[in-house]
Amino acid sequence: MLELRHIQKTYNPGTIHETCLFSDFSLTIESGSFVSVVGSNGSGKTSMLNLLCGSIPVDAGHILIDSQDITRMKDFRRYRRIGRVYQNPAMGTCPTMTILENLSLADHKGRFYGLTPGANRKRVGAYRDMLAPLGLGLEDKLGVPVGNLSGGQRQTLALLMATLTPIDFLILDEHTAALDPKTAEIVMQLTDRIVREKHLTTLMVTHNLRHAVEYGDRLLMMHQGHAVLDKSGEEKKATRVDDLLDIFNAISIECGN
Numbered sequence: 001m002l003e004l005r006h007i008q009k010t011y012n013p014g015t016i017h018e019t020c021l022f023s024d025f026s027l028t029i030e031s032g033s034f035v036s037v038v039g040s041n042g043s044g045k046t047s048m049l050n051l052l053c054g055s056i057p058v059d060a061g062h063i064l065i066d067s068q069d070i071t072r073m074k075d076f077r078r079y080r081r082i083g084r085v086y087q088n089p090a091m092g093t094c095p096t097m098t099i100l101e102n103l104s105l106a107d108h109k110g111r112f113y114g115l116t117p118g119a120n121r122k123r124v125g126a127y128r129d130m131l132a133p134l135g136l137g138l139e140d141k142l143g144v145p146v147g148n149l150s151g152g153q154r155q156t157l158a159l160l161m162a163t164l165t166p167i168d169f170l171i172l173d174e175h176t177a178a179l180d181p182k183t184a185e186i187v188m189q190l191t192d193r194i195v196r197e198k199h200l201t202t203l204m205v206t207h208n209l210r211h212a213v214e215y216g217d218r219l220l221m222m223h224q225g226h227a228v229l230d231k232s233g234e235e236k237k238a239t240r241v242d243d244l245l246d247i248f249n250a251i252s253i254e255c256g257n
Contacts, residue, residue, distance in 0.1 A: 002029040002052070002169065002201060007061035009047065009225075021047055022225040025061075029218075031168075033232075034195050034202045036212040038244060039222035040251070045205040048222070049171050052203070054078045065168070080109075083162030083200075085155070087174040092158025095147030099138060099157065102146050103127050106161035130160065134190065152183030159187060163194050170195065172204040176211065184208070188215060209241045223251055 009022040021044050029035055039045050050056045052063060054075030063071045070078060085092055093102050107123065124142065131139040136153050146154060155175060163170060172191065176184035192215055195202050206212050212219060219236050221229035221244065229247060231239055 001031050001064075001066055003027070003062075003064040004048075004051070005062045005064065007051065007063075008059040009051065009056075010059055020225075022051075022061075025225055027220075027227065029201060029203070031066075031201050032199055033218050034192075034200075034216035035204065035218040035220060036216040037203060037205045037220045037222060038207070038209060038212045040248070042224075043222040044225040045222050046173055049084075049173055049203065049205060052078075052169075053082060053084060053171060081168045082171060083167045083169070084171040084173065085159050085162050085175040087177045089151045089154035089158060089178060092161060093146045093154050096145060098143050098145055099131075099149075100124065100127065100142040102157065102161060103164065106164045109165045134186070136186075150183075152179050152187070155179060155183075155187055156190065159190060159194070163198060163200070167198075168201060170200045170202040172202065172206075174205055174207060177207060184211075191215070209244050212244070213239055213241055221247060 004025060004027045007022045007025040008020075010018060010020045012018050025044075027048075037045050037048070047056070051058055054070075054073065058071060061071070062069055065081065094105070097105070104123065127142060128139040134156060136156060138149075138153060138157065141149070146157065149157070155178070159175065175191070176187050179187060188211055191202075191204075194200070202216070204211075204216065217236060218232040219229065219239060220227050228251070229244075
């Protein structure tokens with residue numbers, strides 16, 4: 001279980017640009033849930049992910065994983081249990097290293113290398129078997145530098161790397177936003193399969209309302225640091241894209257846009 005309790009977060013305190021994003025914000029996410037998060041720019045979606053991952057500190061409040069308080073835990077320690085895929089495909093991989101080297105690096109997450117070779121040749125067959133079903137030809141490019149791949153190929157690889165070792169939580173920060181529609185569908189289908197097979201608790205921030213409706217078992221809409229919509233189970237299944245658009249339009253009118 002993942003919990004945010006009474007979170008406070010203010011950007012640029014004491015300046016003319018001071019912005020209080022979260023004020024007494026609380027959220028509980030049950031283990032195994034796949035939560036889609038939508039909202040306009042500045043609503044707090046990505047900031048929430050950054051707080052969870054330790055990329056930015058909270059001003060007050062607590063973050064707990066399975067009742068363990070990780071509020072002051074360093075981000076690199078949190079990542080032993082968390083995998084994250086960013087919007088930019090370049091952020092989840094090393095461009096100068098080959099596919100094999102990138103996968104080997106991810107395979108050793110949280111462990112010491114010592115004097116062993118960086119690329120584990122004994123795992124080549126397993127990597128090929130992992131990549132072949134994707135239909136992107138990556139299984140035949142293990143020796144190719146990742147920087148030579150397309151954005152879609154790199155993002156697919158980043159997703160595999162983020163979930164290669166055992167983790168409890170998967171954080172997806174608009175991970176299909178930079179992809180063409182066809183590749184975005186491939187990445188979403190792969191995401192859904194990995195989440196189901198590995199029983200990962202998942203938070204997916206997305207601007208794609210159709211993906212938010214079709215994937216996951218819970219749907220949150222953020223606005224000004226608050227969850228203005230929270231649907232799960234049958235309510236979530238019954239939600240349509242037009243329902244979300246209606247709420248977006250109502251918020252826009254309320255804000256004077």
